[in-house]
Amino acid sequence: MTSPVIHRVTSLDLAVRPIAWPFAEERRVEIAAHFAEMQRERPKLWNGRVLMGRDPVFADGHFAATYFETDFASFLAWRDWGFPDTAVFNGFGMGALRTSDGAFVMGEMAHHTSNAGRIYFPSGTPDLDDVRDGMLDIPGSVVREIAEETGLTADDYAAETDWHCVVSGRAIAMIQVLNLDMPGDEARAQIEANLAREAEPELSAIHLVREMSDFLPTMPRFVTAFIAQQFASR
Template sequence: MTSPTIHRVTTLDLAVRPVAWPFAEERRAEIAAHFAEKQRERPRIWNGKVLLGRDAVFTDGHLAATYFETDFASFLAWRDWGFPDPDVFNGFGMGALRTNDGAFVMGEMAHHTANAGRIYFPSGTPDLDDIRDGALDIPGSVVREIEEETGLVPADYMAEADWHCVVSGHSIAMMRILDLDMPGEAARARIEANLARQAEPELSAIHLVRGMDDLKPTMPRFVTAFMAQQFVSR
């Protein structure tokens, strides 16, 4: 398995177009059976519409790609079966929350979610609500996911201009550092208070990452690669 590659870019050009996905069409019955099994394990998962990418090109601080609509069941099968269509990638935005005492804030996914137990920054597979004027609005997606998962809003943080695009296998995590004007423990307490008010929060725990010793096996490779770069640059 190749190591993740990190591209630092300033612009994202992610057009959404109608694209037929042969994998989803040709294996529809198998996909439906797989999703039914997953629903038995986690009844709360839903088969909504999501956006996947293809034809990613990095040039001179710029990422261009094409996105297309599919259903979550097809995405889940593609992921769980080892990415049988290698031309497709899961490209999503992540808000890398950083506190004023240098801690990065991550959430642990709750047991009822499709990624139960995994620890990473607030994020989500893009869906139709993230389309603006025919393009995927990753900055808007990050703002939405941050608020849904943590209760934090844009007035709570300052976003850096650049994106750290971590290419790892068939994923591209487009990460933007968001600086919070509060220490790590205060940020954790605020987010935990917000989670306590929710009937079924997406997160089960909040983790503060201050150095390499805080990284855990349940963090995806794109997260640990990004964190390693951040700690080396300090």
């Protein structure tokens, strides 16, 4: 497997356009059957509208791409069937919460989610709520996902300016470091308290990564590659 490539950029230029996706149209019956099977295993899955990318370009410290709307069922089928259309990618924002004592805070996805058991930074596939004036607002998406998954708001952290775009196969994770003014154990306790107040939280556990020996097999390679680079530069 090819190692992830990390591009550090200062700006994101992600236009949303009305583009038809041949994969979703031509394999509609198969996609519907696949999603129905997944819903039998995880009844909480919802076939909402999401955004996927194409034509990614990294140049002069900038990342540009075009996004289009599709349904979550088509996205899941594309992912689960080994990315049969290589012209598109899954491009999403991630908030890398870093505590005052240098630990990264990661969440373990709950059983009812489509990524159950996986451990990574708060994130989510962009959707129509993330569109502003025809552009995909990844910074806004990160703030929303952090709040939904951890209960933390933009007042709880200071966002760094740059983005670390980790390219891994057909995924591009746009990661922004968010610095918390509290140590790791306190941050974990606060997030766990927030989760305890929810009837059905997206996260089932909170993990602190202080060094590479804390990596677990359920942490995606693109996430551990980013953290390893951060540790190497400190």
